[in-house]
Amino acid sequence: MDPSHDGAPAEEHPRPVAGTTSVRAGHTDFDAFYSTTPPWDIGRPQPALLDLARTGAIVGRVLDAGCGTGEHALMAAELGLEATGVDIAATAIAHAQDKARERGLTARFVVGDARDLGTLGEHFDTVLDSGLLHVFEDEDRARYVDALAAVVPSGGRVHLLCFSEHVPGDTGPRRVTQDEIRSSFRHGWRVDAIQAASIVATFNADGVPAWRATIYRT
Secondary structure, three states: OOOOOOOOOOOOOOEEOOOHHHHHOOOOOHHHHHHOOOOOOOOOOOHHHHHHHHOOOOOOOEEEEOOOOOHHHHHHHHOOOOEEEEEOOHHHHHHHHHHHHHHOOOOEEEEOOHHHHHHHOOOOOEEEEEOOHHHOOHHHHHHHHHHHHHHOOOOOEEEEEEEEOOOOOOOOOOOEOHHHHHHHOOOOEEEEEEEEEEEEEOOEEEEEEEEEEEEEEO
């Protein structure tokens, strides 16, 4: 447990993870998306991840990587789990903290880059990734997986939800195949399951085609 965490519902100010400023250069400014409601911010957990919560698949200390406004960290907090959310967008983190206070939930939210999770100096039993993997190109994806390895001990798990290659058109996030998921996690991980799912967006309440993968650290 982070000794600086005193159990308050949320921190008053986002705490930056070391290196955040330098790695933002040259990458999408996700903070700008939160001047309005971005399409992925549906104000509730993604149904595909909520199903995991209901079946007991989310356990222990939980990290919501690329948490946005915090719905999945707050979902874990509602289960009574110790939950942390990390996102590079300070505006999103501020919204997540507001939600925690309004709902009376205890969750910690940190401004930071998911490609540098090791700077947290912590381990997590479960990592939730809702629509983060698919924003990375190859180099950053490899860096992200390495960052996950730094915070997930042997036996820990990652549940990720990403666009599949069956999403029509060519706008928006990168489409990801099952083979790409398996290849990304080929060293030090075991891909336990990849299932067809959907990602609900503000423009599509029925959801767009996605993969939900459960991956264990070996």
